[in-house]
Amino acid sequence: MTVKLVYFAWVRERIGKSEEDLDLPAGVVTVDDLLAHLTTLGEEYENALQFPDVIRVAINQEHVEHGEPIAGAREIGIFPPMTGG
Amino acid sequence: MTAPTIRVQSTDFDLQAEISALTAGRKNIGAVVTFTGLCRDEQGALSALELEHYPGMAEAEMLRIGELAIDRFSLLGLTAIHRFGKIMPGENIVLVIAAAPHRQAAFDGANFVMDFLKTSAPFWKKEHAADGAQGDWIAAKDADDTARDRWR
Numbered sequence: 001m002t003v004k005l006v007y008f009a010w011v012r013e014r015i016g017k018s019e020e021d022l023d024l025p026a027g028v029v030t031v032d033d034l035l036a037h038l039t040t041l042g043e044e045y046e047n048a049l050q051f052p053d054v055i056r057v058a059i060n061q062e063h064v065e066h067g068e069p070i071a072g073a074r075e076i077g078i079f080p081p082m083t084g085g
Numbered sequence: 086m087t088a089p090t091i092r093v094q095s096t097d098f099d100l101q102a103e104i105s106a107l108t109a110g111r112k113n114i115g116a117v118v119t120f121t122g123l124c125r126d127e128q129g130a131l132s133a134l135e136l137e138h139y140p141g142m143a144e145a146e147m148l149r150i151g152e153l154a155i156d157r158f159s160l161l162g163l164t165a166i167h168r169f170g171k172i173m174p175g176e177n178i179v180l181v182i183a184a185a186p187h188r189q190a191a192f193d194g195a196n197f198v199m200d201f202l203k204t205s206a207p208f209w210k211k212e213h214a215a216d217g218a219q220g221d222w223i224a225a226k227d228a229d230d231t232a233r234d235r236w237r
Contacts, residue, residue, distance in 0.1 A: 009137055009209035010222045061142035063205060077139055077207070081225035084136070084167060084208025085122055085179055085199060 003070070007048075008079035011055065014048035024070075031057045031066045034076065049078075056081060089151030089163040093143050095170040098180050107162040107184055114161050116191040120181045120199055126174035132215045136169040136178065139207035143167065150201040158194040160185050165198055167208060200233045 006019040028037045035052045038045045058077035108114055124134050151163045162184035183194035212220030
């Protein structure tokens with residue numbers, strides 16, 4: 001499955017791009033699987049996602065937990081905890 | 086059902102104009118509470134804040150929070166405006182206006198919206214240091230999660 005990934009704040013800076021379309025292997029089923037898969041793509045991903053517990057994820061622009069299946073996702077946002085307001 | 090007014094914009098907002106827009110022609114509103122968040126200079130250490138957001142999701146999440154607040158506190162009106170881009174010390178960052186028949190609902194509504202906005206609306210602040218050094222991303226505070234959780 002191909003999905004659009006969008007990155008924000010220090011996740012974006014560490015990975016070095018704000019978005020990309022990625023082909024995911026069949027074994028990537030949940031958000032957890034996706035984060036683990038991304039860390040295999042290079043040092044910059046490893047650096048951005050080395051503490052997956054603090055990473056927040058949104059599927060189709062809605063917050064999800066890390067156990068959420070990603071099937072049907074058009075866009076997955078990956079970012080640090082929010083600090084607006 | 087009252088619909089919240091939500092805006093995400095780079096430009097400043099006018100507090101009085103926003104209050105007037107919310108209350109114009111209304112005779113059932115007895116209380117309007119406003120909250121404005123401003124950029125501090127941190128005792129001169131900070132020259133600006135850079136506000137990044139997730140376009141689309143930021144608006145959607147603010148709308149969701151606004152609808153929750155209207156429903157929970159029976160608000161008669163709600164406006165939430167969040168700026169993005171470079172913001173200098175002394176400038177506005179965020180505005181929340183809650184209108185209700187009585188003061189308690191208006192206070193609670195504005196408070197609720199801010200607590201949820203800080204923890205779930207996709208915005209991130211980066212500091213620019215006064216000495217020109219590349220600043221850090223501001224870390225999320227546990228106190229903000231605690232403030233949100235008291236509404237459970």
